[in-house]
Amino acid sequence: MSVVEQIKQVTAEAIKQVYNVEVTENDIQVNATKPEFEGDYTVVLFGFIKQLKKSPEVLGNDIGNYLVQQNSTLFTSFNIIKGFLNLTITDAYWVNFLQANYGNTLFGKKEPNGQKVMVEYSSPNTNKPLHLGHLRNNFLGWSTAAILKANGYDIIKTCIVNDRGIHICKSMIAWQLFANGATPESTGIKGDHFVGDYYVKFNDEYNKQVAQLVDNGMPREIAEKEAAIMKGAQEMLLEWEAGKPEVVELWKTMNSWVYAGFDITYKKIGSDFDRVYYESETYLLGKGLVEDGLKKGVFYKKDDGSVWIDLTADGLDEKLVMRRDGTSVYITQDIGLAVNKYEEYKYDQSIYVVGDEQIYHFKVLKFICQKLGLPSADGIYHLSYGMVELPGGKMKSREGTVVDADDMIAEMISIAQQKTEELGKVKDFTADELNELYNTLGLGALKFFLLRVDPKKRMVFNPEESIDFHGFTGPFIQYTHARIKSILRKQADNTWKEAGVSSSHLLPLEKMLATQLEQFSTIINEAANEHDPSKLAIYIFNLAKIFSSFYTEHSIMSAESEEKKMLRLKLAQLTSHTIKTGMELLGIQVPERM
């Protein structure tokens, strides 16, 4: 149990014993004591003065005395300022905590809780390469899954690949028209970029054709529908749906190029999936559910044969679930896929990591599933994240301001290399070791940069700021880890691990470190419950910062006494382990040296 939980528990007990009044632990507010006051944790008493009809001073004294007397292993003293009861935790408590956990490889993690959570993330389109927004999605999804796993959940990572539709046909027709049989192999271009280039070519040609038609006197609106290349793409989509062999063959070939490209990127950034769904295999799902919904009266049919659901009573709109030609729409497929996923995995929770422009969509999805009485419904959770913008505004593919994922990754790694070379600290590394280090640092910087802000908020990606490896960054934390490891290597023998630590007086920075370390599992819990890796990122940064101050202020290897040395080695050991574990949950590696 965490210190804060213990304080709440014993405070509730104190109020019960002293005043014979029952309060729940949730009623008790415990904060970290502000640095300018004496104490470690503070119980806020204002809430009880009315209920117990005592002045804050009396209340604080009664509770404080009870706590210190009855829980002498936990509290050493208290003071009251206004309505704040400041409690000082005994040094022995922190020392025991440290002794009990410094060698605990599962520190901060929880036992399996038997609950199953699906996390769907990444979900690319196969007509163009990944960009910065996809990276935020991938890092978030992967990290959220890892954090939930650390909290005891059984995790299934999934991805739905949007591998069919008009956008794919656009790349396909452009390839037919302009490629002269070129392939990624023949050109040496990474497959996803290769296909993406033809998607761009399609749009160029399309715009040209529309302009030409407009010049010839056709209204723009008509011209946009009449352009030959667009008609070709639409025809191709129909042929694909009809299963025309040449079209299906080309589709398979071009998608295989894209997958080969994606695989390289996924491998580089560490994204992986337990189950991949392809839209080409799921887009017909959900049609049967429309029939069910009609029977149950959840849906209704309009005169033209299209099927709708009326969500106006829920504050939403009327929503189409099946076109008049009997084909299903996006939401219908999603309902079908949700059912499929549930049948396959019987999940307790199904998290969709999808951008916040689809908030409305997922609201509708959940409502419909609930109204259909599907068991999969209540577990649906949309982990929405904000758009990644550039300092100049949104990324726009038409203006060529989209930041390509592969380019970004390569640039970060190259900057890592440049900075490492400037500092010249690892000249004895082999080429492979250097390569690994650059990857670790470059990707660490990028991942941390994208994960350190609240997922729900849109964020500005400032390239200059992102390549800064100082301060609130991944490399700073990695550096802190490397410094600790350097010390631990110096103490080569393991005797210190057996040695007990004395409960001598803790210096302020020693206590701050211990206090911060103790909060690790609480933070993992919070990050999991709120689906928010940024909570963890901020925590690790603060931990590294406290350690850095401690490191500068106090020597470990040349400590004042052997006992202090043992204590500090264990503090260092637990700090390095916590940084490593915490960063792992963000998908970031930490080096032994840098």
Next chain:
RNA sequence: GGACCGGUAGCUCAGCUGGAUAGAGCAGCUGCCUUCUAAGCAGCAGGCCAUUGGUUCGAAUCCAAUCCGGUUCACCA
């Protein structure tokens, strides 16, 4: 127009289930490498927490209104 999200230091962000004098990082300015890695540490400076009103012992935090920015409300996905 309806719904939803946001507005905190020059910039990027924490803090938002109400608590003490609102915090980081970057940028700016001062110091600190014969001592465990200076990708570091210590310090200075920087704020009408968008505005107005309300709720109360107490509001950046809750409520209402207003202003500004964004998303969304497709027989697109």
